[in-house]
Amino acid sequence: xxxxxxxxxxxxxxxxxxxxxxxxxxxxxxxxxxxxxxxxxxxxxxxxxxxxxxxxxxxxxxxxxxxxxxxxxxxxxxxxxxxxxxxxxxxxxxxxxxxxxxxxxxxxxxxxxxxxxxxxxxxxxxxxxxxxxxxxxxxxxx
Amino acid sequence: xxxxxxxxxxxxxxxxxxxxxxxxxxxxxxxxxxxxxxxxxxxxxxxxxxxxxxxxxxxxxxxxxxxxxxxxxxxxxxxxxxxxxxxxxxxxxxxxxxxxxxxxxxxxxxxxxxxxxxxxxxxxxxxxxxxxxxxxxxxxxxxxxxxxxxxxxxxxxxxxxxxxxxxxxxxxxxxxxxxxxxxxxxxxxxxxxxxxxxxxxxxxxxxxxxxxxxxxxxxxxxxxxxxxxxxxxxxxxxxxxxxxxxxxxxxxxxxxxxxxxxxxxxxxxxxxxxxxxxxxxxxxxxxxxxxxxxxxxxxxxxxxxxxxxxxxxxxxxxxxxxxxxxxxxxxxxxxxxxxxxxxxxxxxxxxxxxxxxxxxxxxxxxxxxxxxxxxxxxxxxxxxxxxxxxxxxxxxxxxxxxxxxxxxxxxxxxxxxxxxxxxxxxxxxxxxxxxxxxxxxxxxxxxxxxxxxxxxxxxxxxxxxxxxxxxxxxxxxxxxxxxxxxxxxxxxxxxxxxxxxxxxxx
Ligand SMILES: Cc1cc2nc3c(=O)[nH]c(=O)nc-3n(C[C@H](O)[C@H](O)[C@H](O)COP(=O)(O)OP(=O)(O)OC[C@H]3O[C@@H](n4cnc5c(N)ncnc54)[C@H](O)[C@@H]3O)c2cc1C
Ligand code: SF4
Numbered sequence: 001x002x003x004x005x006x007x008x009x010x011x012x013x014x015x016x017x018x019x020x021x022x023x024x025x026x027x028x029x030x031x032x033x034x035x036x037x038x039x040x041x042x043x044x045x046x047x048x049x050x051x052x053x054x055x056x057x058x059x060x061x062x063x064x065x066x067x068x069x070x071x072x073x074x075x076x077x078x079x080x081x082x083x084x085x086x087x088x089x090x091x092x093x094x095x096x097x098x099x100x101x102x103x104x105x106x107x108x109x110x111x112x113x114x115x116x117x118x119x120x121x122x123x124x125x126x127x128x129x130x131x132x133x134x135x136x137x138x139x140x141x142x
Numbered sequence: 143x144x145x146x147x148x149x150x151x152x153x154x155x156x157x158x159x160x161x162x163x164x165x166x167x168x169x170x171x172x173x174x175x176x177x178x179x180x181x182x183x184x185x186x187x188x189x190x191x192x193x194x195x196x197x198x199x200x201x202x203x204x205x206x207x208x209x210x211x212x213x214x215x216x217x218x219x220x221x222x223x224x225x226x227x228x229x230x231x232x233x234x235x236x237x238x239x240x241x242x243x244x245x246x247x248x249x250x251x252x253x254x255x256x257x258x259x260x261x262x263x264x265x266x267x268x269x270x271x272x273x274x275x276x277x278x279x280x281x282x283x284x285x286x287x288x289x290x291x292x293x294x295x296x297x298x299x300x301x302x303x304x305x306x307x308x309x310x311x312x313x314x315x316x317x318x319x320x321x322x323x324x325x326x327x328x329x330x331x332x333x334x335x336x337x338x339x340x341x342x343x344x345x346x347x348x349x350x351x352x353x354x355x356x357x358x359x360x361x362x363x364x365x366x367x368x369x370x371x372x373x374x375x376x377x378x379x380x381x382x383x384x385x386x387x388x389x390x391x392x393x394x395x396x397x398x399x400x401x402x403x404x405x406x407x408x409x410x411x412x413x414x415x416x417x418x419x420x421x422x423x424x425x426x427x428x429x430x431x432x433x434x435x436x437x438x439x440x441x442x443x444x445x446x447x448x449x450x451x452x453x454x455x456x457x458x459x460x461x462x463x464x465x466x467x468x469x470x471x472x473x474x475x476x477x478x479x480x481x482x483x484x485x486x487x488x489x490x491x492x493x494x495x496x497x498x499x500x501x502x503x504x505x506x507x508x509x510x511x512x513x514x515x516x517x518x519x520x521x522x523x524x525x526x527x528x529x530x531x532x533x534x535x536x537x538x539x540x541x542x543x544x545x546x547x548x549x550x551x552x553x554x555x556x557x558x559x560x561x562x563x564x565x566x567x568x569x570x571x572x573x574x575x576x577x578x579x580x581x582x583x584x585x586x587x588x589x590x591x592x593x594x595x596x597x598x599x600x601x602x603x604x605x606x607x608x609x610x611x612x613x614x615x616x617x618x619x620x621x622x623x624x625x626x627x628x629x630x631x632x633x634x635x636x637x638x639x640x641x642x643x644x645x646x647x648x
Contacts, residue, residue: 018482026487039207046211046382048518051219085483092482097226097580100557103482111476115490116205124472125494126446129204129325129333136207 003044003056008037010063011055013077015110017084018103027123031114035137039113042136055109058102065091145349147196147236150358150378150387159378161354162393163189165647166374167401168361168410171238172633173620173640174401175340175348176280180644182351189392190348190355191376193406194235199335199342202327206473209330211382213241220405222509222586224524226579228431231587232403234381236357237341239403239587240633244328244451245317245337246466247286248630249277250638251459262625263597267606268642276638284338286634288314293324295448297497298467300439302453304543310457315466317449318343318633326469328450359390364398364414364616371398371615397647400618401640404589405511405519407622411593412512416612417603422594427509428627429586431525432502433533434468434478435540437549438562443497445469455543459629462504462529463536465543470498478583480553480561497544501536502588504629505529511592523586527577533584534572541566557581588632593622608643619643 003011012031021030044052066072066079069087076084094100114120117137118128153159164186167174174190181188197212210218215234222228233239252270259265280286289298294314305312318338327333335342349355358378365373373394378387400407408417408424417423437443446469454466470478472493479489509523525533541552541563551562556572558581563569575581596602599611608617619640621632628635 018486020483020487023484023487023491026484026489026491030487042207042211046217048216048219050518051217088482095558101227104477107482107486108477111473112207112210115472115476116207121205121472124490125442125444126472129327134203134205134208 001044001052003040007056007059008040010077011040011059011106012037013084014059014062014106017081017088018107019110019114020081027120029120029123031110034114034117034120036110036113038136043109055105058105062102145351145353145355147349147355147357149196150380153378154387156388158388159356159390160392161189162395163187163354164394164396165399166191166392166394167399168374169238169401169403169406169620170236170345170355171233171340171401171403171620172240172636174238174399175344176637176640177399177401177619177644178348178353179344180641181647182348182353184648186396186648188348188353190345190353191359191361191374191390191392192236192355192357193360194233194357194381196236196341196355196357197331199331199333202331202333204327204330204333206330206471209242213331220519220521222521222523224509224522224579226582226584228523229585230405230521230523230589231585232405235341236345236355237339240339241331241341242329243339243633244468244631245319246451246454246631247316247318247634249273250628250635251630254626254628258625262595264595264606264625268639272642273638276641277634280634280637280641284318284343285320286316286318289317289449289452290322293322293449294452295324295326295445295469296443297445297469298448298452300443300497300547301455301465301467301499301543304547305455305457307546308543310455312453312455312457315449315452315454322449324448326446326448326450330471356390356392361402361410362413364613365391365393366613369614371613374398394615398616399643400616401620403620404592404622405521407618407620408511408592409513409519411603411610416610416616417593420599420601420603420611422601423603424511424592425508426591426594427511427521427523427589428507428591429505429509429523430502430588430627430629431505431529431584431586432500433537433555433582433584434470434498434500435537435544435555436475436478436553437497437499437544437547438492438551438553439495439497439548440550442494444494445497446471456630458539461535462532462629464502464629465536465540466500466502468498468500478555480555497547497549499540499543501533501540503529503532503536504627508591525579525584530577530579533582537572538566538569541569555583588627590621590624590627590632593618594625595623607646617643617647
């Protein structure tokens with residue numbers, strides 16, 4: 001089941017907030033520099049349906065959460081970077097288990113795609129075994 | 143006769159595949175492959191049916207996602223529900239979970255065996271001396287030995303330093319690896335075929351002795367004749383896309399062995415209405431849930447160099463906890479690191495300075511497994527409050543060990559605590575918090591008990607002879623039959639029981 005392009009944009013913004021590029025003292029690479037959109041295609045094509053449906057629902061929950069978290073009537077993607085990060089941090093610190101798992105879910109999914117890339121692994125110091133990136137990087141939509 | 147591994151691509155054009163053998167085995171993991179090794183070398187003709195694909199070392203990549211896709215069940219997304227969501231990790235490929243495991247070898251502790259004898263009456267059926275005889279053969283054939291110093295790596299040697307400084311027992315892990323090169327890739331699948339998982343040891347050995355392996359083929363039902371199990375019906379199916387191929391029918395002249403793991407075995411039995419009247423089928427699911435503690439060191443640790451799991455401590459086994467090192471690839475480490483945004487990227491940049499060690503709990507919790515209403519698998523599992531107290535103590539002890547080894551900071555990964563601590567005193571609030579699994583991120587990888595072995599069809603599924611009470615000719619030989627968990631890594635015990643079961647068929 002394909003995602004709407006606005007849902008993809010919302011997720012891209014969440015990933016870019018969680019995994020920003022060019023962090024001083026951190027990695028130069030971030031979600032913006034790698035084709036995580038294609039990784040989403042992989043997830044949609046191959047992950048169990050409950051996972052992708054759950055992720056899709058969670059994208060909506062995160063996108064509409066600023067009203068409930070910071071009292072701002074705005075989409076998460078419409079906030080500036082710092083505000084967006086603050087919202088996600090607040091959720092991650094929640095005492096409600098399912099609420100704090102929301103950002104964790106996207107951190108986990110993003111990490112699976114992002115940190116598996118040879119360029120990222122090389123940046124963290126690993127002598128990378130595979131020169132070519134995983135299939136999904138160059139794949140057409142499955 | 144020479145054997146073969148046959149997959150969907152080889153039979154796509156056929157309407158149906160038929161075969162016959164003395165024994166048909168469902169599953170090629172620790173249990174199924176070991177049984178095949180024994181039966182083929184005793185001269186029996188064997189067929190194995192395996193849901194997953196045959197993935198050779200040369201096809202493996204070092205990133206976790208590629209491995210999830212090709213050799214893990216549900217791409218690593220299988221979970222149990224309870225108060226917390228617990229990933230239930232399994233392999234799905236030729237070799238089963240042994241193809242992604244840490245190669246840690248342990249024999250069943252005698253105290254556990256004594257409990258099986260005294261509480262479950264299994265002493266005569268599973269004599270410890272027999273198990274020891276088999277472990278000796280397994281040790282030899284699977285190249286079991288301590289993790290070599292040459293590939294220990296710092297993640298492992300730091301735990302040794304910690305145990306020495308704290309005066310607790312620790313040891314190099316006994317592993318089933320031949321000439322390990324210390325690539326820390328065991329959970330992605332050993333890229334050099336050095337770990338003696340079943341896909342590189344007993345499956346090829348059985349094939350060389352004539353066994354046929356039908357991989358990418360899901361066994362779904364049994365053929366029965368005169369009230370006896372006489373074969374297996376399955377269907378070829380691409381494990382990734384679900385694209386279906388021909389039907390498989392294999393006739394069994396002597397027996398069918400079910401070795402599909404403690405999750406899939408009860409599902410198969412329930413679907414075929416076997417053991418349902420026992421009241422215990424799919425119940426009593428036991429595990430060793432665990433969590434990881436991360437240490438941050440000033441000097442590089444480089445856990446990507448060395449044996450994935452090379453050092454352990456069973457010092458506190460009587461208190462239901464075991465500690466082991468585990469080299470986490472960056473994908474999994476990143477998900478475990480506490481930060482978000484720039485903080486996360488800084489934490490990831492220090493990946494080379496991180497050590498990761500885990501605590502696994504011999505949990506008293508019992509869960510269940512059944513077919514989900516909309517397909518799939520419904521697993522329920524909830525650690526008890528007492529289990530959580532063990533886990534809390536385990537996290538505290540691991541943190542003490544990290545500091546004893548020289549960690550600058552520890553990232554305990556416990557909700558409500560600071561993300562990074564500089565002293566174990568900062569863990570105090572954890573002990574005041576409710577005993578709730580939602581404080582932690584736990585996983586469970588060792589699974590037992592869902593088709594209990596016992597003397598009566600009213601409270602067990604499988605006889606002490608491994609044959610099901612309900613259907614003669616059908617034997618269950620995996621860890622579903624274990625009455626309890628063990629507090630140590632189970633592969634060697636699973637292999638030994640399957641070996642014993644197979645010998646009794648010869
Ligand atoms: C990440 C991880 C690390 C581990 N590390 C260790 C370790 O270091 N040491 C240790 O002792 N243990 C370890 N374990 C556990 C150990 O590997 C397992 O307990 C053991 O492999 C289980 O053996 P099994 O034969 O019961 O099941 P499996 O090895 O899981 O094999 C079952 C096979 O049956 C197949 N199957 C299932 N249903 C069907 C069907 N209907 N039709 C056809 N085929 C089917 C599956 O695809 C699978 O290949 C680890 C587990 C995990 C997940
Ligand atoms: S550490 Fe590397 S070489 Fe050694 S067994 Fe594991 S994957 Fe194979």
